[in-house]
Structure formats: C-alpha cells, structure tokens
Amino acid sequence: MTRLAIIDLGSNSARLIVMHIYHNGAYNLVYHQKEPVRLSEGMSKEGWLQPPAMERAIATLKIFAHMCRLFAADQILAVATAAVRTAENGRDFLTRVQEETGIQFEVISGETEALLGYIGVINTIDIKDGLLFDLGGGSTELTLVRDRKPVQVISLPFGAVFLTERFKTEDRVTEAQLIQLRQFVLQHLDQIPWIRKLNLPLVGVGGTARNIAKMDQKRKNYPFNKLHNYRLGRLSFEDLWKTLLATTLNQRRKLPGLSAERADIIVAGSTIVKCLFDISQGTHLIISGCGVREGLFFQNYLPRQGEAEIIEDILSHSTENMLYFYKGHIDHARHVTHLATCLFDSLQAIHGLDSRMRSLLRVATQLHDIGITISYYDHPRHSAYLVENARVFGLTHREQMMAAVVAGWHNGLTKFVRNRIYGEFFDEADWQAVRKMALFLALAESLDTTQMQLIPDIAVYLSEQKATLHLLGSNPAPIERQSAERHIRWFRKEMGMDMVLE
Helix, strand or coil: CEEEEEEEECCCEEEEEEEEECCCCCEEEEEEEEEECCCCCCHHHHCCCCHHHHHHHHHHHHHHHHHHHHCCCCEEEEEECHHHHHCCCHHHHHHHHHHHHCCCCEECCHHHHHHHHHHHHHCCCCCCCEEEEEECCCCEEEEEEECCEEEEEEEECCCHHHHHHHHCCCCCCCHHHHHHHHHHHHHHHHCCHHHCCCCCCEEEECHHHHHHHHHHHHHCCCCCCCCCCEEEEHHHHHHHHHHHHCCCHHHHCCCCCCCHHHCCCHHHHHHHHHHHHHHHCCCEEEEECCCHHHHHHHHHHHHHCCCCCCCCCHHHHHHHHHHHHCCCCHHHHHHHHHHHHHHHHHCHHHHCCCHHHHHHHHHHHHCCCHHHHCCCCCHHHHHHHHHHHCCCCCCCHHHHHHHHHHHHCECECCCCCCCCCHHHHCCHHHHHHHHHHHHHHHHHHHCCCCCCCCCCEEEEEECCCEEEEEEECCCCCHHHHHHHHCCHHHHHHHHCCEEEEC
16 A cells, blocks of 8 residues: 655645555545645735744644654655745745755646646546636636646736735725725736636636635535535625625624635635636636645556546546445446446336436446445445545536435335435436436346346347346346346336336
C-alpha cells in the first residue's frame, strides 16, 4: 500500500489530504484537514508576507507534518499558490517552512494551478462544456472547457481576501463600495474575450463556491449532506448574493451554512461569481468539492496505473474503484452486471427506461454486495448506505440515491427506505424506475446464486402475454432457477406479463 499526502497552501486556507493506494489499485481518501491561515493578509499594500500570517501558516504546517508522520505517508506532494507566488519574501518563507516542518513546497504558476484544478474537476464531475473557476484568497483561475478539454486558461491576480482588503467589504457594504468592487472585477473580465456570452454552466472550486452551496442547501432544507456536484440556478444564486449584500458582518456570521471564518470575505468572493455569471451569461452553478489536491492526486496516480491524466469514463472508473476498495467478489459482480443489463436491453420495449437508467443499473449491480464488508446479514441495506455515500463520480445526487435503492433491493423489495431522504428526492416516475431496475438486479443475482457463473447468458423472447427467459448453458443450475422463480409475481406486477424460465 502507498500512502500519499497532498498539501495545498493557498492565500486563505491550507489543506491536507491523505490518500491510500492499495495493492489492488484501489484508492481512497482517509484524511482531510483544512485550516484558515490567511497567508495573504496584509499583502495587498506591501507585497510582503506579514509575520503574523507566516506564523499562523507555519503553526498549521507543523500540525500537517505531524499528521503525515502519524499516517506514515510514503510521499508528500506540497504546492504553494498565489500568496507565496506573488510575495517578495515567498521563497524565504518556504525555506523557513522546510527547516521547521521538513516539508518541501513547490511554488506553482497560476496556469499550473488552473490545470490541476481542471484535472480534479473533469475526473470527478460529468461535464462536457463549462467555465471552471477556482476562486481562492489571492487569485482566481479560469478555464474554458470544451468537449472535456481545456481550451483557454487564465489566472487573475485577485481573490476573495485581496478584494476584501482593497475595497473594505468586511462589514456592511455601501452602494459606492459595491460599484467600485464590481467595476474592478468587470474591467479585468472584459479583457478576456473568450468568456463573453458563453451560455455555459459555471463550475466553482474553492471555499467561496462551497459556502455558496452550503447556504443554498440550508435555505432550501436540502436533505443530502453532500456538496460535490451540487447545482443551483442563476436566480437562486443572485437571491443569495443580494441577501449577503444586505447583512452586517455579525449577521453573516449567523447565516446557516456560512462558515464564520469566511463571513468577512464572502461578499467579495460571491461578487466575483456574480460578475462571472453576468459576463459569461452562465446558465447555472455547479459546485466541485475536488480541485487542486485531487488534480495532484490523479496526476500522480493515473500514470502509475498506465492511464492518461483524464479518465475517459469517470462513472465506470469510480464505480470499479469502489468495487475493488470494498474487495467485492469481482467475477460475481461483473457477471450479475452482464445478466442485469441483458434483461434491461431485452425488455426495453416493455419497461421504457432510457440509457441513463441503464447506467444507474450498472452502478447498482456492480456494488450490490459491498455491504457484506459491514455484515453479511441485512447486507443489501448496508450496500444501499455505502452506495449512497460512496465516492462515485458522474452521477447527480438524485441518481446516486436511485442507484443506492436499487442495490438495497437486490434481494427483493424491503422497507429499509422508510423514513429516509429518498422520498424527498424521488417522484412517482423515479420510484417506478427504481422498482424495475431492482427487479432486473434481483433476477440477475438469483441467476448467479452459487456465484459459479453456471448460467453464462440469457435470451429473452417476448409474446403478448409472457416473457420467456432462456437460461443458456450446459448446467441445469437448479438452485439458480429456483431462486429466480421467486420473483415471478414481482415480474408480473412491474412488467404486466408472466415470466417463464426455460
């Protein structure tokens, strides 16, 4: 096993993640720590890192070094961004950091920072075209993505901390301050011709974007505690932005979802987002919980596995990673997936589900048994919980919950979904789709009850009154057949016809 620690020292925050890469190639996040260091505080006037800010950062990095030792990190990848990059004494500061903590930092350019953020986002969010922004304390990186490729990149020399200090927007903001702030940001954006009138989604990385999502979730009583791939419309964002403008610092500190440590810089940060919406005519905002740190990880991990830095199919990749991480029965999972998708395809004319539902079915079937790692007894329910919370990328929150319920029903419909959040996400059409997909999974699971792949394939023939499932193979497989026959009533209820096994 390889233990990889990654540190991102930004202008506002310092972050540490520890990733484990296991012998079978699976990887998993095992630790995350974030501390507000405000390294760029006071820099806007003099261009020098100030002693109090450096002391805060070094104290935090000493803790990070301790955690790296505690987790027995084999390698530490540490990068410093805008504050150190632009400071006159940035190099001297990093020399002191290495002497006192043993951590050697690399100062990365704005373009490299944008590239790493792009790698972190594009490998974890299923988006083809969009305007990515990484809004930090001292800089803002913009990347235009077309067909999943970065076609334009720029680093702007301002962020939430920088603008807050320059325009004094810590407390209540006057109309004059807001006009000056917006003019400053828009003047910079006006010089970038390729961001105008894009009509694309904005994808936000960084603390400002995450806090926007947290506040919006609280305002809407959002029942799922997950930020990555959370989406909000332009009108929702603008309503939230106007609320922030009308508050004092003390009032903002009490706003649900807003971190108290970010209450003084959120007006400047959200105004940058507002300007990006205005000039690009953004359609909506997508929040990414992954950025530079995950970009560094993928840049380091994927070549080791003989893969390119950009994963072609992030849903399949992340699902398979979860299967290997939970040490599932690989052959059984893949065979059940094959049989379930065969049923889905053969019965397309009856069930009427689209190709997206087929993808959800494949996720659920591959991960349907991972709950055994908690307990074999009632493992479908445990599988549902794990699928719901797994780092499966490429699904919306609603889709991930649908896959979770399908996995939880692979032994038949049970009542584990009562009093859960699923009902707040699903409408009746969703429930119908989930029941049909769960039926296909349950049948496929039954047809490999012994996990010996005795039924290598099935052929389905439809008539007006019944569906005949031909179980192909030389072995009679009586256990599989008997298990599958228990679902005849369920099949009749969902499909509206009888099922016959031959």
